[in-house]
Amino acid sequence: MRFDIIKCHGSGNDFALIDARGLDLPDTAWADVARALADRAGPVGGDGILLLTDGAGAAAFGMRIFNAYGSEPETCLNGLRCVARAGLEALGLDTATVRLKTSEAEVARDADLAPGVYTVRETAGPATLAVADWPLHGEGEQIVDRPITRLLPTLAFTAVAIPNPHLIAFVDEVDEAELVRIGAICEAAPDWLPNRANVSFVHMRNDREVYVRTFERGVGLTNACGSAMGASIFVAGLTGRLPFDQPITVRNRGGLVRASASADGMVTLSGNATFEWSGSVTVKDGRAHDLIVTERRADEIDAWARI
Template sequence: MQIEFVKCHGSGNDFPLVDARALDLPEDAWVRLARALADRAGPVGGDGLLLLTRGDATHAFGMRMFNPDGSEAETCLNGVRCTARLGFERLGIAEARVLLKTSDAEAALQPELAPGVTTIRTRVGPVSTLASDVGLRIDAREVIDAPIPGFPSERAFTAVAMPNPHLVSFVDRVDEAELVALGDWCEAGPALLPARGNVSFVEVRGSAEAPALFVRTYERGVGLTNSCGSAMAASTYAAARTGRIAFDRETQVFNRGGMVRASATQAAEVTIAGNATFEWDGRISFDPETGALSALEVIGRRPAEVAAWDEMLATISR
């Protein structure tokens, strides 16, 4: 069968995005498609597979996100922006409530972050800091800027469910080797965290008057990644909850992939405004039974969008 898709990214978090509203494939076929399309050694590659799905009475459309290993994530906020843009374009609307795996998100077009950079705001929450919601099997009710009993690190963490699980630690300087070691430990599905989790090290930069966050994340099902939208959101909430930034104040949040503007409320809602960049459109042959891909065809490229994003990146400090 032929699969058409858009190659897109949010803050450098890149995906093939499929309008799946009229596609009825068995679950194992979606898993095979995700593994094939997101394979960096394959013809497309990405940090996962995004699906624009049908909505319901209260949601204009939905989103599903599969990691490169075929596991399905509860959410992906960089992916929500990209999926929302496609939904807006297909339905001729500018805002919507988006149905996710276990929750939902509000999305709306926003003024551009920079000329030519399509920008979408998403709002999610209330997020949870209950250890049980994060998937931690510990006696404590929650973990807020404290060591996690049984975790192979003495660092202080804040555990946040977006609803996907995040462990956020504020550091003076990101040590990638340490981050990868902790991420690998979580990825093994230990008894402490059997459903695995995302681990982020966060530097607070800027000044007291204008703080900024730099986030480096080991993403569940992906590994060390240049960008994870839900990690940026979790880090924003964790920073506000621990007094490192103010609630209800927009903060610039950076990672290796780019930048978003984010804020958190005391009611545990997080708002992120960031890019939804479409790079090129493609079509590929896919065998649902075997997962084999063949005959990639690039239908069209979007050089103006790519150039606008590259120009914006050149103006920001990461």
């Protein structure tokens, strides 16, 4: 099957975006498309695929995401900005409610982070602390700033869902090898964590800036994870490290976003939704073939590179 795609990224979290409105494919087919297009050895590559879907009720349009391994998480806030841009432009809107897998989010065109950087503001939540909903077994009803001995008895975690599950640890220095080790334990879907979880190490640079590094469920180490950044800011407020409702710059391997979180668990991120190129590609027999690029957006690529 041949697809029109837009190669895009939010904070370096890169995807192939497909306008799937009116397309009737089973989830197993979309999972196959995701694995084929996300293959870094193939002609497209990425952390997964994004689908712009039809709206329902108050939602003007919807979003689905299938990651590089073919599974479907609840949301991806970096990907949401890209889908939001596509949906807003397609419908001629400045703001919209977006239907996600298990929730909704509010999106709007925002002031550019930097000249030429198309920027979207997104508000999602509320974040929840009930680990039984994940489920995460054997650690009580909530985990707030305390060790999980099965992961690392000397490191304090906070467990939060937004709505996809995150384990957040504040560290003096990001040890990527340790992050990968812990992320791999969660990725293996042990009996006590059957649906896995995203794991993030957060380093507070000062009271206005933090750095987040994430092992993303279904992806591995990633340049950025939007919901992890939102969860990290909420946990910073929850644990008294930062005040709620204070604008924060969140940096990651892929760039940065502006962020804030409220005491009621709502998080707002404002970040790029960069379209790099448009084209079409065939997916057949589990692989991507015959990519044709019809438009390159060098101005957007250069604008983001300057950040």
